[in-house]
Structures are given as C-alpha cells and as structure tokens.
Amino acid sequence: MENKSSLKVRVQKLGTALSNMVMPNIGAFIAWGILTTLFIDTGWLPNPTLNVMVSPILTYLLPVLIGYTGGYNVYGQRGAVVGAIATFGAVAGSDVPMFIGAMIMGPLGAWCIKKFDQVFQDKVKAGFEMLVNNFSAGIIGFILIILAFLAVGPIVSSLTNAIGVGVQAIVEARLLPLANILIEPAKILFLNNALNHGIFTPLGAEQVAAAGKSILFLLETNPGPGLGVLLAFAIFGKGSAKSSSWGAMVIHFLGGIHEIYFPYVMMKPLLFLAVIAGGVSGTFTFQLLGAGLSGAASPGSIIAILAMTPRGGYLPVLAGVFVATAVSFLVAAPILKADKSDGDSLAEAQAATQAAKAESKGQSEAAPAITEDISADSVQQIIFACDAGMGSSAMGASILRDKVKKAGLDLPVSNKSISNLTDTPNTLIVTQEELADRAAQKTPSAVHVAVDNFLATPKYDDIVSMLAGTASQTAAASSGPTDGKSDDSEIDLNYIDEVVFAYDQARGSATMGQSTLEAIFKNNGIAVPVSKAANSSLGKFNAENILLVTTIANQALVQQEAPKAQILVVDSLVTTPEYDKMVARMHK
Template sequence: MTTTASAAPTLSRGRTAQVRLQRFGAFLTGMIMPNLPAFLAWGLITALFISVGWLPNEMLGGFGNADLPGAWQGAATQLVLAEDGTTFRQYLGLVGPMVTYLLPLLIANSGGRLVHGERGGVVATIATLGIIVGSTVPMFLGAMIVGPLAAWVMKLVDSLWDGRLKPGLEMLVNMFSAAIVGGAMSVAAFFGIAPVVSQISTWLGDIVAWLADNGLLPLMSIIVEPAKVLFLNNAIGNGVLVPLGAQQVVEQGKSLLFLVEANPGPGLGILLAYTLLGVGAARSTAPGAMFVHFIGGIHEVYFPFVLMKPVLIVAAIAGGMTGVATNVVFGSGLVGPAAPGSIIAVLAQTSRDSYLGVILSVVLSATVSFLVAAVILRASRKRDLAAGESGDLAAAVAQTEANKGRSSAALSSLVGATGTAAPVRTIVFACDAGMGSSAMGAAVLRDKLRKAGIEGVTVVNKAVATLDDDAADLVVSQRELTERARQHAPTTRHVSVDNFMNSPVYDDVVAEVGASRAAAGAGEAP
C-alpha cells in the first residue's frame, strides 16, 4: 500500500513534465513549421549559388567583389575588411540576408502571433530586429525568445486598458502603444538580450565542437531517438539543432546537425523489420507506413511500432548513431533543414560535396536499425504468434484496443452512458504541428466515410495547440498527445489511436456516425 501511494505522485509528476515538454516543443514547432518553405528556399539558394554550390554566383551567393560592370553595379554590397588590412566591397547576395534577417523575423512573427495574434506578431518582429542587429550570429534562438516575449508584453499592456478606453480613442492608443512597446523591446533586445543569447549560442556551439573533437557526436542519438517517440523531439530539433545547424551553414557551408533528427533511416529499418518478421496488424500495416515515412517524411508513423515493443528504441538509437557517425567520417551535411524528413527533402538539401556521405548515412542507419530490430522481433516471434499480436500488448500502450478493436475507454468515449451515440458532425485530427500525420489520418477517415455513403461530416486536421471546445464534436489524436489535447478541449470527446494510418477506431467512428444519422432520420419520420 505504501509503495503504491508513493509511486503514484511520481508517475503523475513524470507525466506532467512530459506534457509540459511536449507543449513547449509544440510551441517551438508553431514558430518554425509555418516558415519551413522559407527555410527550404534558403537551403536551395545556398546549395545553388554559394562559392562551392552547383551554380556559383557572386551576386546571389554573396561572395567575390563588386567590380562587375553594367547594371549589376546597383546590387547590394557590404564593406569587408581583408586580412591584409585593406577593404573591399562584397555582394550581400541572398544567402546572408535571408539567414540573418528574413528567417529570424519570420520566426518572431509566428511566435508573436501564437501569443497575441496579428498585433503580437508585428510587435515581435519589431523587437526581434534589435537582437538581430545587436548580434554577430544568426539569431534563431533570439527570435524564439524575444518574439514571444515582446508579444506577451504587448498582451499585458493591452490588458491594462481593455474595456476602459473612451470610444474613439482605441485606434490612437493601440497604434502608439504597439509602436512604443515594439521600439522599447527592440532597444532592450539590442543592449540587454543580444549579448546573452549570443553567449548562449557560443556555448552551445562549443559543446557541439567538443563533442565533434572527441568523436562523441553520435551519442546525441541516445537523447534524440527516444525523444522522437515520446513527441519531445520538437524542443530539441527546433529549439537547438536547427539554430545551431543554420549557424554552421553560415560558417562552414553545411551541417550534419540537420540530419540528427531528420534521418529517415532508423525508422525505415524498424518498419522493414516489422514487414518481414512482424505478425498480425503490425506486419500488414508496416509496408504502407514505410512509404509514408520514407517518401512522405512523416516520421510519426513508426512511433507506434516502437511503442508496441519499447525495447526497439535500442534499434532506433543504434541506427541514429550509425547515421551521425557516417556523416562525421565523411564530413557530410545538409545546407538547410530537411522538412519534412523525407528522403526527397534530405537529398534536396544535401551539400554538393556530401551526397555520398548523406546517402550512406541513411542506408547504413536503416541497415543497422533493421538488423537490431530483426533480432528483437525474431527472438519474440514465437511468443507473438501465440499471442496473436506483434508484441507484449499488455505492456504496450493499449495496443489491444487499436489492433483488435476491443472495448476500451477510448471506444466507450464515443458513446454516452446510455449507449446512445451523440451526433458527430465535425471531426478533428490533432497532432503536434497540425499537418503531416494528422492530415494523413483525416484523409483516411474521409475516404472511409465516403465509401460508407456518409455525407455532411467535416473532417479536418489541426495542431493540438489550436484546439478548443468549439473546434469539433470529436478529436482524434495519437495516444501520446491525447492528454495534452484534452487540456485544450476538455469538454470535447477524445479518441486515442496508436496508428493514424490503419486503426479499427476509424471503423467505430464511421459506424457511430452512420447510427446517429439513422437515429436522427427515424426521429424525423412521421
């Protein structure tokens, strides 16, 4: 009795900490994800036009001098101090201004909007320019800090006179207050925050350099791979690896940090092992998941396969470490984030001199994760066949309900206490970023509803952070995210699934919607 009583609070605290980390990671993702096209554009321009790119161009890549004749004399230049003490004018190009100004300002605007809407986004952008100008390194970290902070200050200031202004003064006060707060935060960021964030960036860079110098970079996979399965990867990837990777691109032209998390190899190896050695629903689902994971870049689809056998995290770690080690040996890297983590995005962002290393890192990481996963699955195959499933489902996170469609708390939440299904008109699939895996799940359910001849049901996908009680009649999320989804929409019915691609829960939802429509039709009949 004593043991149980003392263990419960510990478990609760651990679960709460995980939810908070997930929420923090989701917030970072909310700043990065909408701006991924800009990151991709920057990566492609870098790969093409820098001095070691596919199509080197002095003006676009930002190298060489400004002594070209003709109309190009009007191109933007900067004064550069040479090693011999002389100065010359150098083209700014596109690469430098994009990573220095455009990307951090976009991140700040997105972060500000998350905190205080459009008004917060404007103030966040103004404030972030201060930290950009006051720093000597790309201020991705600074934008993630100053942007939301400035928007929060603006929100706090707005609350001081909310509903207290005389009619006709609202626009005047709103305009000047935003200008004053934005300007003041910009100055404060320039003098107070920029030096601190610059030092933090330097420390983080020194840690990565120390790991590289001592051959320890592969150890990052010990943290990153488990974090991915627990949906904590966004805090690590978007909060640390992407900013440091961007800084390395500016200094070295490429970075392997972009591939620590985005490498599709480890997940591919695990799914391949399930395809060949799994049993039951896991084996039949794995081939389709491989395509979505490797080509579509939606890594979430392999997480349930690891959760069915948690020991498979060893395979993911081994594959991840192999990929990082391969890139270290070959000195290979990407010129920008590979998002989504598709092999197509990885190859598109690969540095011109890194194709061999990057391709081998994916192939070898997949091979190693497959071999380790194959040994694990082969060792338990006899027991799995006897159980009729692909793992110890009693120890997994309710895999029995998902694979066999048995009665469960998640399924019972679809019906009321009396067993009568409530009408469902709007269904939301929710994941961390609001795209990718949730979009895939929504598409699957829409197709099932269409085939069942059911019309008039809206099925959409959203980020967990944007949910509210008015968003839907039913929210479908992966089991690891359901608790966080309930916090945003506490009175809405929630359903947990372990695999967005193929879950018996979808059939139950279709059946419920059909039954509620039939009941409604019977009630209207004379």
C-alpha cells in the same frame, strides 16, 4: 516519481513551445536551403547575384518569422506584431543569426502586450479603442526593441557563439554519434519535434551559414533506424505486425512519418537497442564521410533529405542512412527471431505508444473521447489538431479529406497545431485522445472527435457517414450481414476461390491491402489468389465463391455491383485484424 514526471512535462512543454515557433516556418527554411544549395559559391549553380539573398534571409527574415510566430502563439495577431518588433531589436544588436533571441523576444513581446490589454482594456473609453491599441503596441514595441538591441542581442550573441563552439568541439572530438543514445528513445517518447525543430534546425542553419552544410539536420531525421526495425518485422515478425510492416515502411521511408514505427518498438522494448545502434552507427558514418544538409529536411522522408543534400554530398548521406538501416536490422532480427510468443501485440503496443505520448504531456492516462452529434448542418470545416500541426495529423487529414471527397461532401479538411486553433462555430476538431481536453478548452464552440491513431481508425468512416446523413444506414449495414454476406464471422476461406480488394479511387490502399493479405496467406500456406478491382469492374466477380474486401464508405457501391459475392467490411484495407481472424478460423 512525481518530480520525474513533472520534469518530463516541463521539458515537453518547452520543446513544444520551441518547435511550434519553428515548424510553421519550415517552408521558409526549405526555401533558404534550396537557395543555398543552388547559388552559393560551392552550390550546383553558383550565381553571385542570387547568392546575395542567402545571408539576409538567414540574418533577418528567418528570425523575424520565428519571433512573429512565437508572438502569434501567445496572443494572436497583436502579439505577433509586437513580437516581431522586439525580435528585430535582437537581430540588429547581434552579429550572428538570432534564432535564440527570436524565441525569447517573440513570446515576451506578446506577453507584454497581452498583460497591458488585460489591465487597461476595460478602462478605455468608447471611440478611443483603435488609438489606444495602436499606440500601446507601438510604445511597448519601441521599449522592447531598444531593450533587445542593447541587452538581449549581445547576450544571446555571446551565448550562441558559446553553443556553436561547444557543438563544434563535440563534432571535432567525434562524440556526436553518442547523441543518438538519447535522440532515438526521445523520438519514441514524442520529443522528436522538440529536438529537431526546437534545437537542431536553428543550430544547423548557423552551421550552414559558415560551412554550407550541417550534420545536425541529419541527427533526428535519419529514417534508417526505423526502416531497419520495420524490415526485421517484415522478415521475422508475426501476425499483423509482420503483414502491416510493408505498408509502414512506405509511409515511414518515403512519406517521412516516423511515428508509424514507434508502436513496433514499443511492442518489443529490446528493440530500443536496435534503433539506438542504428542511430549511432548512422551518425558515425555521416561524420566519418563529412555528410550534411544545406537545409532542414521536413518531414524526415528520404525524398526531403535528398532534396536538401548539397552537390557532391549524396554518397555520404545515403551511406549513413543505409548503414543505420543495416545495423538496426541486424540488431532487431535476432530479437524477433528469439521471440517464442504465439502472436503479436501490435494493437496493445499502439495503445502503449499513445500512453507514452500522453505521459510525456503530463497526463496519467488518455483523455476520454469527446463526441457530439455530427451533421452537415453543424459542420462547415474539419480541422485535425496535434502538438505541431504536421506529421501524422497531416496524413490523417489527407485520409479523411479523401473520404469526404468520395462521399460527395464539399467540406475543407485541414490540419493545425493546437496552439493555432481559434474558437470558430460549425467546426469539427479531430484530435488524438491524449490531446482532446486541450483542444476542447481551446475551441469550446466546436464539435470534437478524439481518435487513438490518426493513421488508422474506424471513426473516419463514422464521421463521413454522419455528415452524409447515412449514419443509421451504415450502422444497420455494419451491425449485421446483408444477405448473410457482410459479417466476417460467417466467412470461411475453405469455400472462397478468390479474394478481391474493391476500390473506388483509393487504388493505393487496395494495392497495399492486397500485399498485406498475400503475405498473410503465404505465411500460413493458403493458396487463395488475391487481387484488386475497381468498383466498375466488380460485375465479373458477382459469385458466392468470391470474397470482396472493402471499407464502410465503399460498402454500398460494392454490394450494388456484386450482390451475390461475399463481402468483408474492414476499417482499413492496409492494417486490420480481420485478416488474421479469417486465417485463424480456417485452421480450426
């Protein structure tokens, strides 16, 4: 068992290292994909003049960017420069796009200059530091570029050609759909970035150079399997899993954050069969109809996928997505219908998903939360950190950025991969619990907060409250009802004539919350109307028979506008167990 776990750790680390070289450069891949889609001979706007740029970008720019990034991940700017020099040797010494060579020479170049500095840094006399630094980087870069040109380039070129022939043989044998038997479970075990950006993106780019499109860009990014599962939960699910699935569909299908459906599958392990069936059928449809993209679609949003679809390719791509959705739904529906349990376990499944993610990183359990006192004086920037620095961490940064802005705080909120963190004082690092130790080791001078879920956690409101200096007031307000109206334990829907979601600027969250609660009420036969209103319009709802639903950050404004109304304070307007608790009390 230990060997199996160790193997998983090594695979995860390798995949993370590969994807961390590619993902920061996805913008360049997308730019090249758009250029290809528009200006090649079979593009939307064929242009021989602009088409001249397509091949040099693929041959030179993209591999050098990957090598530069790989070197930077190992040894900062100094490693990036030597890594780029070494990569160019592999590029010049081959006749194929040198992505694999870049992933080798970039980190190798950085490792060489790092080891040189470790040995000689303390031996350089004062005043000669710049001379030694420049010439050591130049000389080591020179040696590596010659080595890469004479050996690495030709060897990797032969290896790349062999891999290309193998992939083409699999495609021609119509066996590519079988890859989804491994891809779909691997995604839920958080190997999605390693698969998509570490393997499929470089191989797909080479296929685009030869054929103008590649099916490999669609294997992992297809949103159909996840959409089918979420749709099944929306129709046949129970409790908070059913009510939250509608919002999850929007985030998954349009936002491209596939991680949001992972807990739903973990909650009912038989649903692995649904996503596998959806993935296999979707890829079979892609292959049957000749679907492909001209560039990497990142994130896996239907919007990004359609943007990378070449002229005349929309029908095959959409057919594969919707066939995958339909098959996944048809497999998931009877599984959920046959479930005789009284409630759902979405919260437990979310915890299990986090545990699986932690295990895939070689941790037996999630690391404890790392927290310190947070104040406006001690924090000048907020950074969300995760393995890749994209996906759910980007969305978490967006959520907190909105809360910080509403609180009137002038603090930048960004997201990065842990490998790109630098130890900067007066920085607040927000990361997931299973990554907290790594983030703390990387940035010991920063303030750290660990959360279990980037997309829904009450800690964001706690952070904003502490930064705004209102932690004590918020704690007091949330620990007990104000005028007996903010504690949900005293809310009885039998005496409520209308529920109103109050919002300041986050109208979208209020709309999703309204839809969630309406679905819960409909499933339980409750005829209480649900609406939404801006804070400025709450005066007309200032009555004891009105229930206002709001977040901690917005609570004070709501109480000021409608002091007589009952108030339910929740962590998130979209997904919260408080709605189910209210309904359960009503039926007692």
